[in-house]
Amino acid sequence: AVTIAALHCLEEHPDPVLLILPADHIMADENRFRQAVAAVVPQAEAGQLITFGIVPKGPETGYGYIRAGQLQGDAYSVECFVEKPNFATAQQYSQSGDYYWNSGMFLCRAVQFLAELERFAPEILASCRQAYAAKRQDLDFLRLEPTAFAACPSDSIDYAIMEKTPNAVVKPLDVGWSDIGSWSALWAVGAQDQDGNVCKGDVITEATRDSYIHSQDRLIATVGIDNLIIVETGDAVLVAHKERGQDIKLIVERLQAEQRRECHSHRKVYRPWGSYESIDEAARFQVKHITVNPGARLSLQMHHHRAEHWTIVSGTALVTRGEEEFLLTENQSTYIPVGTRHRLANPGKIPLELIEVQSGSYLEEDDILRFDDVYGRQSSS
Structure with missing residues (x-):
C-alpha cells in the first residue's frame, strides 16, 4: 500500500x-x-x-x-x-x-x-x-x-x-x-463512567464494571459483570474477556476455516450508487432496505433465479421494467418478474429509499447479468 x-x-x-x-x-x-x-x-x-x-x-x-x-x-x-x-x-x-x-x-x-x-x-x-x-x-x-x-x-x-x-x-x-488496535485499547482511551465502563449506543448497565460495551443496532443490558468486551453489530455479537482481546483473531481464523459468510458478507453493503441493508432473510426470500443517492442509477440488469417487489419509502424512483419506463413515489410499488430487464434510478434531489422483497430459488448477489453499467462493473457483483 x-x-x-x-x-x-x-x-x-x-x-x-x-x-x-x-x-x-x-x-x-x-x-x-x-x-x-x-x-x-x-x-x-x-x-x-x-x-x-x-x-x-x-x-x-x-x-x-x-x-x-x-x-x-x-x-x-x-x-x-x-x-x-x-x-x-x-x-x-x-x-x-x-x-x-x-x-x-x-x-x-x-x-x-x-x-x-x-x-x-x-x-x-x-x-x-x-x-x-x-x-x-x-x-x-x-x-x-x-x-x-x-x-x-x-x-x-x-x-x-x-x-x-x-x-x-x-x-x-x-x-x-x-x-488502539484492539477493543481493550479502545476501552483504555475511552471516556469511562463512574464504574469504569465505556458505553457506546443503546446500553443499560447494572452492577457492571470496567467493561467496553458497544451497541450498533439493539439494546444491550448487563447485570453483574466486569472486565468484558461486548460489541453488537448487524452482523454478529462479540463477548470476550478484556484481557483476551488480542485472541479475537482466533475467532476470525475459525470463521475463515469454516467459510462462514460473515467473513465476506455484511448486512449493510455500499455500492457506487448508494447502499443496501439486509433486513431479513430465509429460504427463498430476502428483504432489503435500499438507498439510491440523488442523480445515481443502478445498472440495467436481469436475474435468472429471483423476482423482486419494490415499495418506495421516500423520494422518487425512475423505473425501467422491460420496455416500460415510469416514475414511482412514496407508498407506490412495482413487481419485477424473473428474467426481466430492469433498472432503478433516482432523478430527484433527495436520497431514494425503498424496500425490496426478493423471492426465488437462489438469492446470492452473483445472480446478475448487467447489460449497461455507468460504473464499468462486470456481469456479476
Whole structure:
C-alpha cells in the first residue's frame, strides 16, 4: 500500500516527503507530535528514512522494539529491530533507555523509498508498478490491476527495508501515544463512567464494571459483570474477556476455516450508487432496505433465479421494467418478474429509499447479468 501511495504521489509532485501513519493510533499531544515530525523533515529530505520510536512507559510485550545507536541530528541511528520480547526482556529494554517501542510510523522521500525497495525488495516494486500502471478510474477510486497486486509479497516496511538499509534512523516520541488496535485499547482511551465502563449506543448497565460495551443496532443490558468486551453489530455479537482481546483473531481464523459468510458478507453493503441493508432473510426470500443517492442509477440488469417487489419509502424512483419506463413515489410499488430487464434510478434531489422483497430459488448477489453499467462493473457483483 505504501509503495502504491509513493507511485501515486510522484504523479502529482516531483519528489514529495511521505509521512506514513497507521490508522489506529492516537496522539494525545498533537502539537508535540507535529513538532517532532517537523524536526526530522530535513533529514528525510537529505535521504534518511525516519521511523518514530515511542518512549516506553513500562515493560510491554505486545510491541516490537527498536534499539537506538549514535545521535544523528534530531534522531538516532538504528542498531537493530527486535521482535516482541518476553516480560523479563521487556523490563530490561524499558529500563535501559536505549530501546523504543516500534510505532510503525515513518517519514521519507518518495523517491528514496522506491530506491530502497529497488535495492532490497525489487519484487514488491515490480508488482506494484505493474498493478499501478494498469489502474483504472472508478468514480472517486483508483482500481489497481488485481492479478499483479495479488502477486505482490506482503512484507512489512521494517522487514523489506528498515532492517537492511544503512539510511534508517529513529526519532524518539513522547506524545501520549496509544495504539488502539484492539477493543481493550479502545476501552483504555475511552471516556469511562463512574464504574469504569465505556458505553457506546443503546446500553443499560447494572452492577457492571470496567467493561467496553458497544451497541450498533439493539439494546444491550448487563447485570453483574466486569472486565468484558461486548460489541453488537448487524452482523454478529462479540463477548470476550478484556484481557483476551488480542485472541479475537482466533475467532476470525475459525470463521475463515469454516467459510462462514460473515467473513465476506455484511448486512449493510455500499455500492457506487448508494447502499443496501439486509433486513431479513430465509429460504427463498430476502428483504432489503435500499438507498439510491440523488442523480445515481443502478445498472440495467436481469436475474435468472429471483423476482423482486419494490415499495418506495421516500423520494422518487425512475423505473425501467422491460420496455416500460415510469416514475414511482412514496407508498407506490412495482413487481419485477424473473428474467426481466430492469433498472432503478433516482432523478430527484433527495436520497431514494425503498424496500425490496426478493423471492426465488437462489438469492446470492452473483445472480446478475448487467447489460449497461455507468460504473464499468462486470456481469456479476
